Amino acid sequence: MTSQQKAKAYWKENLKYLSILLVIWFLVSYGAGILFKDLLNTIRIGGFELGFWFAQQGALYVFIILIFVYIRLMNKLDKKYGYDK
Template sequence: MIEKQKKAKAYWKENVKYLFILLAIWFLVSYGAGILFKDALNNIRLGGFRLGFWFAQQGSIYVFVVLIFVYVRLMNKLDKKYGYDKD
């Protein structure tokens, strides 16, 4: 029973680590690229739009969707690592 609790605690510790990393990436892309570094990024154009504007309007959404798929992949690996992938 104690081994099972240690395993569950390690699983959640790793899960929370992944969450913080992925949310930090999303924050940097949405807030950093869309607001803080907007002026520097506006010197670059993407499809006729300034890159800072693009990140503020669409880029952060695309990154968020990609991060969802990354999270699913990481969680599948984590489930297999700790044996939670079995029904």
């Protein structure tokens, strides 16, 4: 595999990871906080409606978790393609 082919394969896999993580973030932030708010508001946690919780705090927690997931995936990807040096 040439250096250019390796770089293209690396970038393609990186974009796949980014797409998946961004879709998850969209579903949690926009979906749970806005689209499915009424359905989620039937569930209460700690006295707060679940739709409200996702809109206020849950999306932020998920975003932070996704950052750490992305770091882990990129470290594995760097090792796979030899960019970890």
